[in-house]
Amino acid sequence: xxxxxxxxxxxxxxxxxxxxxxxxxxxxxxxxxxxxxxxxxxxxxxxxxxxxxxxxxxxxxxxxxxxxxxxxxxxxxxxxxxxxxxxxxxxxxxxxxxxxxxxxxxxxxxxxxxxxxxxxxxxxxxxxxxxxxxxxxxxxxxxxxxxxxxxxxxxxxxxxxxxxxxxxxxxxxxxxxxxxxxxxxxxxxxxxxxxxxxxxxxxxxxxxxxxxxxxxxxxxxxxxxxxxxxxxxxxxxxxxxxxxxxxxxxxxxxxxxxxxxxxxxxxxxxxxxxxxxxxxxxxxxxxxxxxxxxxxxxxxxx
Amino acid sequence: xxxxxxxxxxxxxxxxxxxxxxxxxxxxxxxxxxxxxxxxxxxxxxxxxxxxxxxxxxxxxxxxxxxxxxxxxxxxxxxxxxxxxxxxxxxxxxxxxxxxxxxxxxxxxxxxxxxxxxxxxxxxxxxxxxxxxxxxxxxxxxxxxxxxxxxxxxxxxxxxxxxxxxxxxxxxxxxxxxxxxxxxxxxxxxxxxxxxxxxxxxxxxxxxxxxxxxxxxxxxxxxxxxxxxxxxxxxxxxxxxxxxxxxxxxxxxxxxxxxxxxxxxxxxxxxxxxxxxxxxxxxxxxxxxxxxxxxxxxxxxxxxxxxxxxxxxxxxxxxxxxxxxxxxxxxxxxx
Numbered sequence: 001x002x003x004x005x006x007x008x009x010x011x012x013x014x015x016x017x018x019x020x021x022x023x024x025x026x027x028x029x030x031x032x033x034x035x036x037x038x039x040x041x042x043x044x045x046x047x048x049x050x051x052x053x054x055x056x057x058x059x060x061x062x063x064x065x066x067x068x069x070x071x072x073x074x075x076x077x078x079x080x081x082x083x084x085x086x087x088x089x090x091x092x093x094x095x096x097x098x099x100x101x102x103x104x105x106x107x108x109x110x111x112x113x114x115x116x117x118x119x120x121x122x123x124x125x126x127x128x129x130x131x132x133x134x135x136x137x138x139x140x141x142x143x144x145x146x147x148x149x150x151x152x153x154x155x156x157x158x159x160x161x162x163x164x165x166x167x168x169x170x171x172x173x174x175x176x177x178x179x180x181x182x183x184x185x186x187x188x189x190x191x192x193x194x195x196x197x198x199x200x201x202x203x204x205x206x207x208x209x210x211x212x213x214x215x216x217x218x219x220x221x222x223x224x225x226x227x228x229x230x231x232x233x234x235x236x237x238x239x240x241x242x243x244x245x246x247x248x249x250x251x252x253x254x255x256x257x258x259x260x261x262x263x264x265x266x267x268x269x270x271x272x273x274x275x276x277x278x279x280x281x282x283x284x285x286x287x288x289x290x291x292x293x294x295x296x297x298x299x300x301x302x
Numbered sequence: 303x304x305x306x307x308x309x310x311x312x313x314x315x316x317x318x319x320x321x322x323x324x325x326x327x328x329x330x331x332x333x334x335x336x337x338x339x340x341x342x343x344x345x346x347x348x349x350x351x352x353x354x355x356x357x358x359x360x361x362x363x364x365x366x367x368x369x370x371x372x373x374x375x376x377x378x379x380x381x382x383x384x385x386x387x388x389x390x391x392x393x394x395x396x397x398x399x400x401x402x403x404x405x406x407x408x409x410x411x412x413x414x415x416x417x418x419x420x421x422x423x424x425x426x427x428x429x430x431x432x433x434x435x436x437x438x439x440x441x442x443x444x445x446x447x448x449x450x451x452x453x454x455x456x457x458x459x460x461x462x463x464x465x466x467x468x469x470x471x472x473x474x475x476x477x478x479x480x481x482x483x484x485x486x487x488x489x490x491x492x493x494x495x496x497x498x499x500x501x502x503x504x505x506x507x508x509x510x511x512x513x514x515x516x517x518x519x520x521x522x523x524x525x526x527x528x529x530x531x532x533x534x535x536x537x538x539x540x541x542x543x544x545x546x547x548x549x550x551x552x553x554x555x556x557x558x559x560x561x562x563x564x565x566x567x568x569x570x571x572x573x574x575x576x577x578x579x580x581x582x583x584x585x586x587x588x589x590x591x592x593x594x595x596x597x598x599x600x601x602x603x604x605x606x607x608x609x610x611x612x613x614x615x616x617x618x619x620x621x622x623x624x625x626x627x628x629x630x631x632x633x634x635x636x637x
Contacts, residue, residue, distance in 0.1 A: 141320035144613045146575035264460040274449025281444040
């Protein structure tokens with residue numbers, strides 16, 4: 001499809017907008033999605049420039065200011081706008097540095113899960129029936145376990161670190177990519193352009209990666225956005241259960257776990273990390289909805 | 303129909319075998335020597351090591367070990383807990399009613415609110431009500447439920463003092479387990495206030511656990527309704543002069559229910575995964591808390607057995623959903 005349209009464009013000078021522009025036209029119609037995008041960009045900036053933005057180091061303990069409330073409450077100061085935690089660490093700085101961990105988790109999980117999943121899905125879609133069945137049955141087995149439970153047990157086996165949590169979540173999310181890729185591959189393979197490429201002598205690898213894959217990308221991109229938010233949520237849940245990042249890492253879920261005992265005494269140590277998770281995940285999900293509407297022609301204008 | 307049923311079963315069996323292999327393999331891929339890890343003893347003598355190895359059956363070849371494990375599983379033998387020395391099977395079924403009760407209340411909560419919300423949103427598509435409902439649903443869908451639980455505890459247990467923070471029943475009540483469901487047992491016991499206490503304990507965990515299914519059901523109901531409402535037969539029904547209530551409630555809802563039922567069935571996995579977090583926070587004595595505690599205690603037979611049982615339950619429910627789906631929708635059977 002891509003080749004065909006660019007050829008037409010080169011022979012007949014039309015005013016057809018570029019793909020990116022067309023995508024943006026559809027995307028920006030969804031106000032929620034644009035808002036999600038802005039929040040996500042802010043989140044990425046916080047993650048990238050945490051060291052410059054955060055007022056303090058996330059692990060510095062101010063022993064004179066333990067469990068200090070946020071600035072608008074009695075006893076709060078501008079020194080610690082969102083208050084301090086039980087060890088006197090600045091909440092704002094920890095939250096800003098936490099963005100870094102969540103962003104990192106999201107990127108790594110999506111890249112690992114998508115790469116593995118797309119590859120397996122392509123293989124399953126092109127392979128002989130027995131290999132296809134084998135791969136899909138394996139994915140069914142992984143999907144039989146509730147994802148968080150399987151991730152939890154995997155981390156228990158591998159050892160509780162953030163890296164292992166990311167590996168576990170990536171493994172658990174992978175089957176969705178495999179199914180999605182395989183389904184679109186099977187759909188595309190029956191089309192004329194794929195048959196034409198085979199007649200023209202394209203080998204299986206060329207067919208897989210250059211002919212078919214680019215046309216299967218739309219649903220995969222949407223899935224990537226959605227699993228970015230799932231990854232952040234699951235990593236935070238694992239951290240909360242003590243099976244992800246370990247204290248004193250300023251990871252949002254781990255911060256919540258630390259704050260649990262102060263739940264009735266200091267609302268701010270509990271509220272802000274969760275709010276950070278919610279806002280980030282919500283922004284990404286809004287963006288994902290917008291992406292789906294803009295990329296999936298079947299759902300366009302529905 | 304029978305052919306469809308058989309084809310569903312044909313995929314069930316290998317998946318079940320695979321799930322068994324995973325839960326069997328789990329102990330054997332632990333870092334370090336499984337015997338030392340399982341025994342948890344320091345400075346073990348060679349003799350003791352060999353006794354333990356024989357006791358756990360690690361001295362035999364792997365296929366033999368798996369065969370023993372597999373035949374054991376089929377007969378309901380999942381080994382014994384290291385901590386309590388009770389059979390894992392018995393422990394699972396003594397705790398399962400607590401999780402089932404919580405999960406049922408959660409899904410009832412989710413359906414009772416999600417279904418009407420989705421229908422209303424679809425009928426008033428694009429209006430303020432629709433947008434407000436769907437934004438709320440997206441927030442619910444993005445909710446880290448462990449944080450949601452803490453917030454509800456702060457507001458309802460801390461500030462308002464309406465609900466207790468943990469457990470299933472107030473300490474001043476005691477009665478026998480008849481069904482394992484606190485709501486029923488407390489009524490049967492005839493003690494005044496016991497039922498109220500059971501409800502108070504159940505309400506926050508149910509809301510927390512039901513939040514994500516609620517959001518998913520509301521979204522799914524809305525999109526299914528929208529799809530059905532644009533069909534020709536709905537236009538015909540309207541043209542015949544049927545009342546909007548009859549068209550939306552009877553003609554449209556029936557067909558819109560098919561995908562919604564699937565979503566409800568598939569949320570069992572979400573519920574069981576959510577139960578891990580919900581039960582841990584509310585100290586709810588069910589399967590989820592049992593699994594987390596066992597992971598921290600390194601009680602591996604429990605982790606192994608629980609993992610297997612939960613996977614099998616999810617698989618069975620999915621199978622039932624598939625079969626029901628085939629019953630409702632003849633088109634699926636023909637594939």
